[in-house]
Amino acid sequence: MLQQYDFKAIEEKWEKYWADEDMFRTVEDESKEKFYLLEMFPYPSGKLHMGHVRNYSIGDVLARYLKMNGYNVLHPMGWDSFGLPAENAAIKHGIHPAVWTKDNIGEMRNQLKRLGFSYDWDREVATCTPEYYRWMQWIFIQFFNKGLAYKKKNAVNWCPSCQTVLANEQVVEGCCERCGTAVGKKELSQWYLKITDYADRLLSNLDKLPGWPSKVKTMQKNWIGKSTGAEVDFAVEGFDKPMTVFTTRVDTLFGVTFMVMAPEHPFVKEMVAGTGQEKAVEEFLEKLQHLSDIDRTSTTLEKEGVFTGRYAVNPVNGKKIPIYLANYVLINYGTGMVMGVPAHDERDFDFATKYGFDIIPVVEPPEGSDIDVNDLKEAFVAEGRLINSGEFDGMDNMPAQEKIIAMLEEKGIGKRSVNFRLRDWLISRQRYWGTPIPMVYCEHCGWVPEKEENLPIELPTDVVFSGKGESPLTTSKTFMQTTCPKCGAPATRETDTMDTFLDSSWYFLRYCDARNDREAFAKDKAKYWMGVDQYIGGVEHAILHLMYARFFTMVLYDLGYSPVEEPFTNLLTQGMVLKDGSKMSKSLGNVVSPEEIIAKYGADTARLFILFAAPPEKELEWSDTGVEGSYRFLNRVYRLVAELAELTEGIPAVYTPEGKDDKQLAYALNSAVKKVSEDVQKRFNFNTAISAIMELVNEMYRYKELEDINLGLLADCADKLVLLLAPFVPHICEEMWQGLGHEGSVYEAEWPKYNESALVKDSVEIVVQINGKVKERVETPAGLDKDAFAQIVMENEKVKALLDGKEVVKIIPVPGKLLNLVVK
Ligand code: ANZ
Ligand code: ZN
Numbered sequence: 001m002l003q004q005y006d007f008k009a010i011e012e013k014w015e016k017y018w019a020d021e022d023m024f025r026t027v028e029d030e031s032k033e034k035f036y037l038l039e040m041f042p043y044p045s046g047k048l049h050m051g052h053v054r055n056y057s058i059g060d061v062l063a064r065y066l067k068m069n070g071y072n073v074l075h076p077m078g079w080d081s082f083g084l085p086a087e088n089a090a091i092k093h094g095i096h097p098a099v100w101t102k103d104n105i106g107e108m109r110n111q112l113k114r115l116g117f118s119y120d121w122d123r124e125v126a127t128c129t130p131e132y133y134r135w136m137q138w139i140f141i142q143f144f145n146k147g148l149a150y151k152k153k154n155a156v157n158w159c160p161s162c163q164t165v166l167a168n169e170q171v172v173e174g175c176c177e178r179c180g181t182a183v184g185k186k187e188l189s190q191w192y193l194k195i196t197d198y199a200d201r202l203l204s205n206l207d208k209l210p211g212w213p214s215k216v217k218t219m220q221k222n223w224i225g226k227s228t229g230a231e232v233d234f235a236v237e238g239f240d241k242p243m244t245v246f247t248t249r250v251d252t253l254f255g256v257t258f259m260v261m262a263p264e265h266p267f268v269k270e271m272v273a274g275t276g277q278e279k280a281v282e283e284f285l286e287k288l289q290h291l292s293d294i295d296r297t298s299t300t301l302e303k304e305g306v307f308t309g310r311y312a313v314n315p316v317n318g319k320k321i322p323i324y325l326a327n328y329v330l331i332n333y334g335t336g337m338v339m340g341v342p343a344h345d346e347r348d349f350d351f352a353t354k355y356g357f358d359i360i361p362v363v364e365p366p367e368g369s370d371i372d373v374n375d376l377k378e379a380f381v382a383e384g385r386l387i388n389s390g391e392f393d394g395m396d397n398m399p400a401q402e403k404i405i406a407m408l409e410e411k412g413i414g415k416r417s418v419n420f421r422l423r424d425w426l427i428s429r430q431r432y433w434g435t436p437i438p439m440v441y442c443e444h445c446g447w448v449p450e451k452e453e454n455l456p457i458e459l460p461t462d463v464v465f466s467g468k469g470e471s472p473l474t475t476s477k478t479f480m481q482t483t484c485p486k487c488g489a490p491a492t493r494e495t496d497t498m499d500t501f502l503d504s505s506w507y508f509l510r511y512c513d514a515r516n517d518r519e520a521f522a523k524d525k526a527k528y529w530m531g532v533d534q535y536i537g538g539v540e541h542a543i544l545h546l547m548y549a550r551f552f553t554m555v556l557y558d559l560g561y562s563p564v565e566e567p568f569t570n571l572l573t574q575g576m577v578l579k580d581g582s583k584m585s586k587s588l589g590n591v592v593s594p595e596e597i598i599a600k601y602g603a604d605t606a607r608l609f610i611l612f613a614a615p616p617e618k619e620l621e622w623s624d625t626g627v628e629g630s631y632r633f634l635n636r637v638y639r640l641v642a643e644l645a646e647l648t649e650g651i652p653a654v655y656t657p658e659g660k661d662d663k664q665l666a667y668a669l670n671s672a673v674k675k676v677s678e679d680v681q682k683r684f685n686f687n688t689a690i691s692a693i694m695e696l697v698n699e700m701y702r703y704k705e706l707e708d709i710n711l712g713l714l715a716d717c718a719d720k721l722v723l724l725l726a727p728f729v730p731h732i733c734e735e736m737w738q739g740l741g742h743e744g745s746v747y748e749a750e751w752p753k754y755n756e757s758a759l760v761k762d763s764v765e766i767v768v769q770i771n772g773k774v775k776e777r778v779e780t781p782a783g784l785d786k787d788a789f790a791q792i793v794m795e796n797e798k799v800k801a802l803l804d805g806k807e808v809v810k811i812i813p814v815p816g817k818l819l820n821l822v823v824k
Helices: 007-021 050-068 084-093 097-114 130-145 195-208 214-224 250-255 268-272 278-288 293-297 346-355 397-411 507-513 523-529 544-558 594-601 603-613 624-647 660-683 686-704 711-725 730-739 786-794 797-803
Strands: 034-039 072-074 149-159 164-166 184-193 226-236 243-247 258-261 305-313 320-326 337-340 414-420 439-442 446-449 481-483 490-493 534-538 571-574 577-579 763-770 773-781 808-814 818-823
Touching: 007 097, 007 603, 007 730, 034 050, 034 507, 034 523, 050 072, 050 534, 050 571, 050 577, 050 594, 050 603, 050 660, 084 097, 097 594, 130 149, 130 446, 130 544, 164 184, 195 214, 195 226, 195 544, 214 544, 226 250, 226 397, 243 250, 243 258, 243 337, 250 397, 258 305, 258 346, 268 278, 268 305, 278 305, 278 320, 320 346, 337 346, 397 414, 507 523, 507 544, 594 603, 594 624, 603 624, 603 686, 603 730, 624 686, 624 711, 624 730, 660 686, 660 711, 686 711, 711 730, 763 786, 763 797, 773 786, 773 797, 786 797, 786 808, 786 818
Parallel strands: 034 072, 034 534, 258 320, 534 571, 763 818
Antiparallel strands: 149 164, 149 184, 226 243, 226 305, 226 414, 258 337, 305 320, 439 446, 439 490, 481 490, 763 773, 808 818
16 A cells, blocks of 8 residues: 555546456346445536536445445446537537537537446446437327327527527426527427326425435426316307316306407407407407417416407306407417406406406405405405305305306306326427437328338438537438338428437336346346436436436336336435525536546545535535635555554454543444445435544544554454545555555445444543633543432533632533533
8 A cells, every 4th residue: 555645646547447357237136135226417518527526426425335334336427428519519510410410429428437437337328329319209109199299380489690480388487498598489380299288297296205205296286287177168149169268266257347368269360250359359469479478377478459340158148248368378289278266366456447347246355354355455365255256155165166167067058177287298309419200291091100120310411510400300301201101102200309308218228227238127137127216316307307217217117118107216405506605507608627636636536525515405615615615635544554654564453442441432433334335226315424534534644653552453444434434535445455455446345334332431521611611621420410420520620620619600501411510
């Protein structure tokens, strides 16, 4: 063992050893308990950032700890490698996306190896390779055959700068999530996946995930957005179709004073024809073009509308009520039509005030309220009792809903109804660098999936990257023309590619059997490994990625391919890495590059700092002095172990603690073992685990300088110190393990156990405070009662000296810990 901590030599040596020995290769083994540990795979942008380093360091602690505890650990890594940046690089610099991506993967793989992460590289996947996307296409076809994929013309969000379609969730405050440009609308025929068929299950299954943070479950719940209510038909005068509205407040039916519908509603044209309102309606529609769905649901939106020239009839009281188009009614929610109840809905209140509709209260607050429903300044949205509601007057409004629905059902003009905020998933992208959608359009047969034996449909290489308009795949001379897989007639291929969120919706299944070229994954292997026992990643994926991955797993489960319905048993969302209080980002210029830190201090220091600075879920504030502190600690440990390696050479770790000092060191050792074991697996409290190890190191330094020392005890401490540190800082620990005379890798050694009897203290250190200031520390026997304890402390010579000439006014004993004295 070198005397100096030469991190560079040590880290290179052991990384080579792990690779040569194939240390982290995993195979299915029924005799061992499996643990599937997964960290979210990165987009290969070219360089790892600190967020990655944090995510993967957290995972690696667990992986190495579990391996030492005898688990069969699956710990894979791969690349979410389709996506826009590669294509933009192609447009800008003329580099082919495949080349750009491959180079980046190469660089980042080296960085991951340089950090010493214990991945099974034999299972590496990259979603942009034909070996992977072949099965992506196969899965898409299974969805299509099950009726879960369809093509539909729709007004979609369109980013004029990226020249691409965006899913609703990629539009942030009306702007493109990627480039910030204001998003517009475009009518396009697009592929969708029917995630809405699974809305109810995606929601109810959340209750079966006790290992997920509740904040993530709440976010998913809100995203799915289940609303329970009713649909009610209103006849329209002089028009043959009824207006069907979705309402969650059927109890307010008697208070309807107008009707509003989505301007895009297919009835609009027909309904307005011949009323004289045609021109006004047209002008209104023109004006709306520039509003996104997000603007239209904003609470600050100025509510506007236009009269359609028609009237509906309220089925419960025969009242004639005007029908308007309104900007706040969305076409793709409920039925796209709404009954306006200004007395009890804020948006309706604003609208009615603007256009002068009646405001009829139908719910009054409980007695004693100072709200006067006959003179409302804003909508009354709370619960209460029904008024102005005919036979339902006097009932509590919420229970009355059931009665009113029953009445509507009996008359055949309404029914119970449930709506979800979740929309079908728009997956078409007019882009090159994604999985080609494996569908063929035939004039005779319509959309036909490609034959499975023809997969993968590979990306053509003869394309033009202009960055404008349609998918670059349309510029290929060879790609589009094909024959119909069903009838053999000339046909054309789909040129859209898939949203990259599909690629990451099943990669965890592929890892179970990553090299399979006959199936997406073998069932028995998936059965052995799934579900993922611990998934770790950023909270920014709490909604979309996790929802899509759950959806895919559920569908594949229903089709008999996935052995589990829910993919991720336990989820940990790590906090962000901050510098000077804000997220590290290029634009703020506060980025610390992992490479620099590794070059200066080594990978072990980088890992230790990140793990020690904050618990995984919390934000981590970068600190240069913290990094230096970690580096100094590793040096200190290394010197200690180097010295003990010599001192205890040939001495077995066998001993009986005798004096007070032996016992104190044995206590520090056993409590460190206990703390690290519990903190790592159960609580991810890596920072407190490391603190316990630091205390042990201090104790060992103190002990080894004493006159009468037990070398067996020190030998045991040295071994266990290295074992305890091994999950956190792997390279240095391998070196120290070898230095202590052990054969092979420290990860083949067993995790230490602690000795409960060493944790029973027979003496404790008491802090003596005088007038609130710590003045002295005194040793007392453990387990004394209040009076005996106070007496022993007061009789201590040093304490007596401190109290000399003073009057003790009050004694406040905290047995085992503290004696507080108030003196005059
Ligand atoms: C009458 C009413 C009275 C309503 C009242 C609310 C309060 P959630 O909870 O989000 O599902 N609504 C229905 N479809 C709509 C659409 N396409 N665009 C805009 N608004 C729509 O909201 C359901 C409520 O939102 C429905 O209940 C409807 O207004 C409105 F005191 O009906 B309500
Ligand atoms: Zn055909």
